[in-house]
Amino acid sequence: MHAKYSSTRDMLDDDGDTTISLHSQASIATHRRPGPQHTEQQVPSSAWRPAALTLLTLCLVLLTGLAALGLVFFQFYQLSITQQNNIAQKEERLGNLSQQLRSLQAQNSKLTETLQRVAEKLCRELYNKTGEHRCSPCPEKWKWHGNKCYQFYKESKDWQGCEYFCIAENSTMLKINTEEVLEFAMPQSYSEFFYSYWTGLSRNGSGKAWLWMDGAHYSSELFDIIIDFTSLRSRDCVTILNGKAFSKDCRELRRCACERPAAIVRPEWLY
Template sequence: MSEEVTYATLTFQDSAGARNNRDGNNLRKRGHPAPSPIWRHAALGLLTLCLMLLIGLVTLGMMFLQISNDINSDSEKLSQLQKTIQQQQDNLSQQLGNSNNLSMEEEFLKSQISSLLKRQEQMAIKLCQELIIHTSDHRCNPCPKMWQWYQNSCYCFTTNEEKTWANSRKDCIDKNSTLVKIDSLEEKDFLMSQPLLMFSFFWLGLSWDSSGRSWFWEDGSVPSPSLFSTKELDQINGSKDVLIFKKEIFIFLAVVLKFFGFARRQLPQ
């Protein structure tokens, strides 16, 4: 009887131990399941993606830093360039100011030189006049070449080409002179004493005022009656347009023909 109890007890203990072992194995299986290959690949892919994102972020950060450095460098260069441009503009303004000052000084010097030349010309003319009055043997002539001096004026007899009165007047103006205006009988005698060619005519600075029915010089003055004879006055009253000069007589024509110029330049006093 006691042997049967002992057997039963041992058997019970062995069965309980086997059950405990099975339960422990089941617990281990339920608590730590074996990893699946699909999850393993997914985890590896996520890890790779994270690494790539990290590398991309690092690369972007480095590029941002490089671009920032380049922008700062370009900003410094631009600032330096602006300073250089401003300095050049200041230098240009200073040079322009100096140029304006030089121009003003140049104009002042030109005016001074012109004034000195005029004074020199006046002194030369006065000296030449004194020589002409007091010295018979002299070669002084205050007039330009091919011009004749008389009293305070220079006279030019243009005989190389024929011109109308208007063209002769313009030619005299181009030479800084005017057509002859007779102010005195002495000047008239001087003109008539010139060795002019036969049948040669010269324009005078006298024209007909159709509105006022009178003759007038280029400066607007009326010729003095004492300068002309009665015959000449009769010719004046019966003629028009312009006055020309001929050897030994004044002839007033009613038409404008081609004749030579007769210019006079007033010398400074």
Template sequence: MSEEIVEEIVYANLKFEDSDKKEKTQKSDKCGGKVPSAPSHSQHKRVLTLTLLCLLLLAGLGVLGGIFYTTLETEMIKSNQLQSIKEELQENISLQMMHNLITSKKIGNLSAMLQNIATQLCRELYGKEPEHKCKPCPKGSEWHKNSCYSQLSGLETWQKSEMLCSARNASLLKIKNKNVLEFIKSKKQRNYWLGLLPRKDTEMGNEKMFLSEEFERSTYDLSKMYCGHTDGIYVSYANCNQKKRIMCEETASKVQVESVLSHLPEGDM
């Protein structure tokens, strides 16, 4: 084959390929877009990397979710255990408080019983020995029921007598009930000032007038007032500035159990 023929064939092929490319380009322009080129190797690598990252992220979220669920479940178990312990402690404390209250009441009852026994024993000892150590009254006074009665020496006005008794943390003789009334009547004492409210007249009283009224310090002009005093089984009134005998009354202290037990015979201990 001659060189001219070969050149013509090559030229015809190149021209055909060129016309074919133009035709494809024209068709692509007519369709309104360009034919996409094939993806490169770097693009495939990026997609693969992003896919792996997403998978790793999902796996991490799954692990974190599992840890969170396990931790939450563990904390709930601990919380329930703590709640149970708290309820058990509260119940134990309530039972202990109830036990202490019952024990305290028992101790209080026993203490009161022991106090009553000691008081009764002391009264028996007092009957035999008026100045027995267990007596819950000042020396020289008389013990009756829950009160101590002390007779002071000398004569004084009603106001001075009231002040002397007050200095001893006591008060002038007061008749507060029938029991005290009978006790005073049995003594047949006369001319002892009473802790009655001063009055403006000298009317003779009866037994009901023995019951003392509360005396409040005030601006009485006692030189014109009359004060009550014992007169056998009655109460009489005299000018408050007259001088009469003094009897002070005070509340007896509690009998000391030790003072009774220490003076009992050894055979009674």
């Protein structure tokens, strides 16, 4: 009985060993033989590795390019700032130069005006002493007074004839509109032969206003016009004779008195 039990246990031991051995071998075989899932994971990894390297290379190239562009942009920005600063400095210098130029021009203008006044004053003194000087701003034989030149011609014409005559001489008929001109012109009218001079004063009929040729009104405060109301002829033009003014018929023959603006006295004319 005992021997039969021993034999049975030995058989079980043998079977257990066999079972363990089988499990061990299966386990080893399982670890050694790759399963289908592990094989599927390795195949994609090997296929994407070159693509990943290519993408990494492209990224590095792009980063390098961006860095280069950033450097260029920074340099361009620095250059732009430098140029703007240079332009601002040049504009500031130009503004200073312009201001200095305007200042010099103003000083030059003042010096020119001062020199002009001095030259005119000196020329008047020389002219008044000699009665005529080459520094005179008036044409030859014209009389210089104030800022005008005057000429009292000997030719006799009617009033309109004197108007045309003065225009031909680049002048206009005599106009007495200030006290200074009155004091100068009236002494020129003295004549022992009663040669009176036409002025530019006239009216458009009896009772109308007396007007100068430029349209300015006559001022009775300067001088009176002597009118002969007994005459039947129209007396609408004014002459001066022996320091007085008379209304005369515009068709009568009288001498012509003309005036024109004086030129600028040049300093070189004084020498």
